[in-house]
Amino acid sequence: MHIVTAHEMRLLDQYTIEKIGIPALVLMENASRAVAEEIAALAHAGGTVGAGKPWLMLVGKGNNGGDGIAAARHLRELGVEAELLYAMEPQQLTQDAAIQRDIAANLGIPASVYAPGNVQWDRYAGIADALLGTGTAGAPREPYASLIREANGSGLPTVAIDIPSGLNADTGEVHDPCIRADVTVALAFLKRGLTQYPGAERAGRVAVKPIGIPEGLAERHGIRTYWADEALFQRRFGVKLPPARQADAHKGTYGHALIAAGTLPYSGAGLLAARAALRAGAGLVSWALPERLLAPMIGRAPEAMLHGVPDDGRGDWAAVPAGEVLRLAAGKSALAIGPGMGRFAGDGAWLRAIWSGAACPLVVDADALNMIADAGDFGAWPKRTHPAILTPHPGEMARLAGLAASEVQRDRIGLARRYAAQHGVTLVLKGARTVTATSEGDVFVNTSGNPGMATGGAGDALAGVIAGLLAQGCAAGLLAQGCAAGLAAALGVYLHGLAGDRAAASRPFPGSLIAGDIIDCL
Numbered sequence: 188m189h190i191v192t193a194h195e196m197r198l199l200d201q202y203t204i205e206k207i208g209i210p211a212l213v214l215m216e217n218a219s220r221a222v223a224e225e226i227a228a229l230a231h232a233g234g235t236v237g238a239g240k241p242w243l244m245l246v247g248k249g250n251n252g253g254d255g256i257a258a259a260r261h262l263r264e265l266g267v268e269a270e271l272l273y274a275m276e277p278q279q280l281t282q283d284a285a286i287q288r289d290i291a292a293n294l295g296i297p298a299s300v301y302a303p304g305n306v307q308w309d310r311y312a313g314i315a316d317a318l319l320g321t322g323t324a325g326a327p328r329e330p331y332a333s334l335i336r337e338a339n340g341s342g343l344p345t346v347a348i349d350i351p352s353g354l355n356a357d358t359g360e361v362h363d364p365c366i367r368a369d370v371t372v373a374l375a376f377l378k379r380g381l382t383q384y385p386g387a388e389r390a391g392r393v394a395v396k397p398i399g400i401p402e403g404l405a406e407r408h409g410i411r412t413y414w415a416d417e418a419l420f421q422r423r424f425g426v427k428l429p430p431a432r433q434a435d436a437h438k439g440t441y442g443h444a445l446i447a448a449g450t451l452p453y454s455g456a457g458l459l460a461a462r463a464a465l466r467a468g469a470g471l472v473s474w475a476l477p478e479r480l481l482a483p484m485i486g487r488a489p490e491a492m493l494h495g496v497p498d499d500g501r502g503d504w505a506a507v508p509a510g511e512v513l514r515l516a517a518g519k520s521a522l523a524i525g526p527g528m529g530r531f532a533g534d535g536a537w538l539r540a541i542w543s544g545a546a547c548p549l550v551v552d553a554d555a556l557n558m559i560a561d562a563g564d565f566g567a568w569p570k571r572t573h574p575a576i577l578t579p580h581p582g583e584m585a586r587l588a589g590l591a592a593s594e595v596q597r598d599r600i601g602l603a604r605r606y607a608a609q610h611g612v613t614l615v616l617k618g619a620r621t622v623t624a625t626s627e628g629d630v631f632v633n634t635s636g637n638p639g640m641a642t643g644g645a646g647d648a649l650a651g652v653i654a655g656l657l658a659q660g661c662a663a664g665l666l667a668q669g670c671a672a673g674l675a676a677a678l679g680v681y682l683h684g685l686a687g688d689r690a691a692a693s694r695p696f697p698g699s700l701i702a703g704d705i706i707d708c709l
Contacts, residue, residue: 188395188414189405190600190632191376193356198408199375204398211283214398215250218348218374219257219287221396224370226258226315226346227265233312233344240312241268241297243336243343247352248275251285254348254374255317256291263296271298272306272567274318274330274476274628285476303333308341316345316366326362327353331355335364351389358598359386367391375400377414382632383599384619391431412600415623415631415677424674426613428682430468434653441470442520442658445547446491446651449476449527451502454484456527456553459644459702460651461491464523466654466709467679475515477502479550505531509540517539521548521652526647535562542568542575548657548672549575553583560586570611574672576657578615578650604630613672615653617646621680625673633677635684639691644702645683652709653679682709 191199194424203209226242244259246252252274271291277298280288291298310401316338318331324485327335335352338345345368350356353365359380371390373381375398382388387393413419420426433440444464449457454476461474465488476484479502481495499506516522522545524538531537538558542549547569551559556579559565565587577587584593588606595602599616603624607614616622621633657675683705690704691697 188374188419189402189410189428190379190382190412190414191405191410192379195405195408195410196321196376196378199340199400199404200509202408207401209399211250212286214400215253215257215283215287217398218254218396220261221374221398222254222258222315222346222348222372223261223265223267225370225394225396226262226313228268229344229346229370230267230312240310240311241270243311244269244271244314244315245269245318245338246273246277246279247320247331248279248284249320249322250282250284251320251348252280252317252355253287256284256287256423257313258315258317258348259296260291260294263294263631266598269296269315270311271296272334273298273300273533274334276300284592293677301330303330303337306337308337308343310344311341313344313346314338314341316347316352316368318366320348320349321356323352327364332364335366339364344369347390349374350380351386354380354386354389356380358601359383360597361385361389365389370394372396374398376405379412379600380382382414382620386598387620396397404437410631411628411631415681416634417681420678420681424678426674426678438470441468442660443471443473443518444469444651444654444658445473445475445519445522446526446654447475447515447522447524447528448647449474449480449484450504451477451479451527453527453529454480455644456647458487459521459647459706460526460552460654462488462650462703463651463706463709464655464658465490466706467652467659467682469520469655469658472655473515473519475512477507503531504534504537505530507569509537509544511542512541516545519547521550521654523550523552523650525552525558526650528554530554530557534558538562539568546573548573550578550580550650550654550657551575553646556583557586565610574613574657575611576613576615576653576672576676578617578646578653578676580617580646584616600624600630600632604628615676615680616648623673623677623680625676627673629673631673631677631680633680633684636682636687637684637697638693639694639697639700640684640687640705642701645687645705648702648705649679649683652683652707655679656682668688686696
């Protein structure tokens with residue numbers, strides 16, 4: 188499924204009307220019918236049909252308001268009473284919204300004009316928000332602001348049409364005030380703001396409904412932001428879940444991943460990454476770790492091959508030459524570096540040498556990301572022949588991009604896409620609805636996972652999963668040709684979240700989830 192910006196949605200609307208020839212009123216009829224059906228289903232489920240209380244349509248003056256007016260008409264046909272509440276004098280409506288206004292008046296649908304404090308909210312079974320559409324920018328102004336605050340304070344079930352009024356359609360930023368919806372009916376395509384928090388929380392359950400705009404138009408218009416679910420991986424990449432294995436395969440078929448990770452205080456990070464790479468299906472996994480950690484780690488992951496690197500007895504990476512990592516990486520299908528690695532003097536130059544010299548795909552995580560950020564000249568680092576995947580959480584992304592964490596969260600999709608393109612990397616911006624952006628401009632918004640995964644070590648496990656998938660894809664072409672890094676990253680994020688969902692379902696409460704549970708459910 189494609190995800191669109193407000194501008195992209197306008198272009199698709201315009202093309203459908205002007206080039207394909209479907210009139211705007213027909214699209215509005217289709218949209219309003221879809222909205223009415225969703226409201227009617229909610230009304231029937233809530234037992235409000237026949238209870239003597241109508242639904243109240245909050246109507247703005249734009250096309251979003253026209254959708255709401257027409258939806259009220261369709262609701263009556265579905266056996267649900269509805270009334271109209273105009274945010275301002277209905278004479279201000281123009282074009283298609285004005286046509287719908289006149290139809291509703293001719294049919295005798297009850298209507299009134301909003302005045303602060305005059306709405307008897309307890310007369311209604313629910314609210315439909317048709318105030319402000321995707322073309323609105325900034326915080327709602329009066330009288331919309333007061334109406335939104337009253338609607339939120341009513342406690343009534345609320346359905347938003349296309350997007351909750353007060354929500355930025357492109358970023359998910361929530362203005363003050365903003366409708367708090369139980370259900371949002373997204374028309375034709377999913378809007379970016381509905382997929383990212385805090386907007387996703389304000390949208391409630393999102394139902395995407397076709398209205399007559401061909402889905403294939405998005406691809407033809409170069410829209411490259413996707414809702415990453417199982418259907419997308421199968422349809423776009425031909426990857427069925429769980430991925431099949433060749434009947435005559437052997438361990439070499441599925442690649443050899445090297446994990447360079449862990450220090451004395453954070454040895455578990457390397458262990459989690461190595462175990463996750465194995466569970467993700469890599470045929471072979473080697474774990475490079477400081478020599479002092481070797482003895483304590485023997486047998487902790489018996490399926491992984493351990494390689495102690497000379498550390499002068501320190502238990503860290505300060506004395507490990509970059510060339511030693513490059514030696515171990517020779518012939519490997521993928522290298523993941525950074526989990527639990529810690530920091531040391533000269534680590535930026537050390538990592539740059541590995542970046543430049545490793546002749547295999549890289550997964551750069553955790554402390555290795557901070558090395559890049561502190562080096563301060565990442566834009567001048569040489570472009571790699573082999574792919575690189577960076578996996579920052581918002582704090583690490585803020586350091587990489589030289590921004591405040593709040594700025595990162597303000598537009599996660601836009602920032603991830605720009606950074607990936609600028610630096611020629613695949614970027615995995617972690618968090619709720621993790622965003623994966625490729626250097627070619629594709630962006631995948633993840634649909635799996637749960638709050639229980641907010642636990643130490645979950646990111647280390649994700650780095651291992653991605654490395655394991657990347658090793659398989661590069662070794663045997665198991666991932667789609669030409670997009671191995673982007674697919675390994677997006678699929679790794681999805682499978683990691685899916686494992687987290689399985690793990691959470693087996694636990695007494697989400698907070699009891701730990702990273703090892705995620706790995707065990709891969």
